[in-house]
Amino acid sequence: MGESALPAKDLHPEGHEEHHSAVAYVVVWIALLGFTALTYITGTAHLGKWALTIALAIAVAKSTLVALIFMHLKDSSGMTRLVFVCALVFMALLLFFSVADVATRFRLATPAGAPFGTERAPPEGLLEHELPAEE
Amino acid sequence: MSPESASTYPGVPEEVVGHHFSSLERQTEAMRLGMWLFLATEVLLFAGLFCGYTVYRFEFPLAFEQSSRHLNITLGTLNTVVLITSSFTVAMAIHYTRTNQRKMAAVCLVITILFALLFLGFKAIEYAEHFREHALPGKYYASAEVRIPGAAMFYTLYFLMTGLHGLHVIAGMSVLGFVLWRTLQGRYSSNYYMGVELGGLYWHLVDLVWIFLYPLLYLI
DSSP: OOGGGSOHHHHOTTOOSTTOOSHHHHHHHHHHHHHHHHHHHHHHTTOGGGHHHHHHHHHHHHHHHIIIIITOGGGSOHHHHHHHHHHHHHHHHHHHHHHHHHHTOOGGGSOTTOSSSSOOOOOTTOOGGGSOOOO | OOGGGGGGOTTSOGGGSOTTSSSHHHHHHHHHHHHHHHHHHHHHHHHHHHHHHHHHHHHOHHHHHHHHHTSOHHHHHHHHHHHHHHHHHHHHHHHHHHTTOHHHHHHHHHHHHHHHHHHHHHHHHHHHHHHHHTOOSGGGOOOSSOOSTTHHHHHHHHHHHHHHHHHHHHHHHHHHHHHHHHHHTTOOBTTBOHHHHHHHHHHHHHHHHHHHHIIIIIOO
């Protein structure tokens, strides 16, 4: 072993190595399994317009647990956390403006033949790539 | 905190401590930060696909809903449990390495790799089903089940997202295999376990992505 020769705080400023416990991991694992059961039940019940919100809320709760406990973000330095938060912020920007775009399109704002927002009524039984080319 | 003490950490192989770091502590912090920077780029890589998914689901809500019902929810749910449990076992591998229980750490890593193989096996069964039903991306879509515009797009995104995720599973599995080999060599201890920690971080990211893929693809 030999680690006793070393002052513990030299290597581990947090000083939690000696009494490092696995209880949190077990608790998080059980919680994740519980959340999975919950998202399965709510997801297969087809709750209409709230289904997506509930599914995403559960997914966010699960990933928060994984990031904070399994990935040790809870005990990480501020800089490490900032890096991950930055990625999430840019992802939110990307998704927000993309949704803002497609959600606010209407026929007059959309050129003919554009793929989005034109409320197309395709002939019965045809797939989009089978549709006659619009001009 | 003297610079020359860097190569004299007990239980730490000398070659792992870079001469350009003033201490091992600085080095591990730099490694951790570097890994998180990489994980941030991975998040943004998947963000592009999630964005495409969002836009097309917005445009074809009905096709996405109907196509989603034809996926194998049982296998999807099983795979979720498999990945979550493998995330737990990799967290336990780090715990056992930190407490110098090398054998238990190796066992946990082996279980994690087996779970990764199980995940890929379930995914292969699902893919085989899609190929049989011709539920394929883009112009190759010829499934008799859902015949409305947007179904082909659902399967395009499904294959892109699960395919890229599957590649990450294979990559993570390889990384953990390497970490297992190093663990068996006795390279890690409570004083130095960065390989296990960083490999574990990558594996948790694979789990994180699946946590979102599962409800978005299977449970519409």
